Amino acid sequence: MDAGNMAVTGRPASSDWGMEARATLALSAPIVLTNLSQMALALTETALLGHLGTEALAAGMLAVSLHFALLAPGLGLALAAAPLQAQARGAGRLAGGAGRGWVRAVRRATRAALWAVALVLLPSWALLWEAAAVLRALGQAPELAELAQDYTRAAMFGMPAFSGFIVLRGFLAAMERPGAAMWVSLCVVVLNLPVAWALIFPAGLGVFGAGLSITLANMAMLLATLVLIRRDRVFRRFRLLGRVWRPDGARLREVFFVGMPIAAAMLLEIGVFSAAALAMGWFGAAAVAAHAIAIQTASATFMVPMGIGQAATARVGLAAGAGDAAAAARAGWVAVALGTAFMSAMAVLLVSMSPEIAWLFLDRAAPGAAEVAALGATLLVVAGFFQLGDGIQVVAAGALRGVKDTRVPMLFAALGYWGIGLPFGLFMARFGGFGPTGIWMGLGVGLAIVAALMLRRWQRLSRRGSARKQV
Structure with missing residues (x-):
């Protein structure tokens, strides 16, 4: 492979790896910032609800867990x-950019994804209501369930907008210009803070106000991104929403074929964390609140490798569409290395700074805050130990999506989350004497297993012969 690269490019293979690392970082940085802003x-909202009280924080955690499971x-x-x-654009590169066939392919994929999102969210709305x-x-306790419903009934109306924003962000990543989505997300975060505070506290809407602010934020992100795409001279030619009311059966089937395994895998992953949150409810509101602190912190660090994985999907997809299996393999491995390095640093941070991080979410004068902070710090230490597995599995999954490999993941x-991780966690919590900490031990075991399997899968497909066959 390396000799072939030198023969074709005239460069040592190491320079190809260095160029790929720079390209991946350039693409992933705006995507990561977008994820972090979201x-x-x-x-x-977690911090604001924490200052509203332990019950509000616990109800918000339950609501968010259910919301994202159904999203x-x-x-x-x-x-x-x-x-x-990405593969449509890669095919356009292979053809030298000639013709408008690849432009139509990008447009059809975007429209079909929007149609697919609209179809599958209707049942989710019914359950969230x-x-x-x-x-x-x-x-769950009736009083927490009622409070959580206040959140879901307000937040559910932002789900189509958020999913639509993700479709458009994928388009921008495939075009290797993700900056617009980043700036939109950052601006919305800045604006959302005073809006959420006003709705939760002065307006007296509490948990409902938190859900409403999320809906407003998601709608703002979608509309702003559409405006920026429409105003861009290069993007305007794609006419992404032109005749969007006309379904495209062939491309819709392809979106479902590729996307349903992704959706199922996400549901399995989100679902296991949601199940963990529900299991925390068996140990009381303090356990749910501590879980909220730990999961929000771990989710924040997770946004970085997730962004790298999304960049890997684009980079691998561009190479795969152009028929360059060696470049596709290189893109995937570079992304895995970057994700692993970052999460190793985060593991050290979470283990060493867990008490300080826990108190960031709590008012020291609030009743029960000390209990929540102590348990939250313990859960953060456990989260620190599974950072590496979490990073590897999401980046490897992103690389596999670049070659449309979604069913095996x-x-x-x-297997990892539901067959092994969750049962082990519940056993350790109930019978191992570890309580809420045992549940998080199970999450760590599940993530480690999935990471090992994903990495092995990518190793096999990234070999030059297998990668060529796959793409």
């Missing part, structure tokens, strides 16, 4: 647009 919305189908289909868009009944059936998620 995470900042949730972190802001998974729409989000998975939205993410399916990215490899289709009756969230209190769902949560009570899952064993879905099976890995089912």
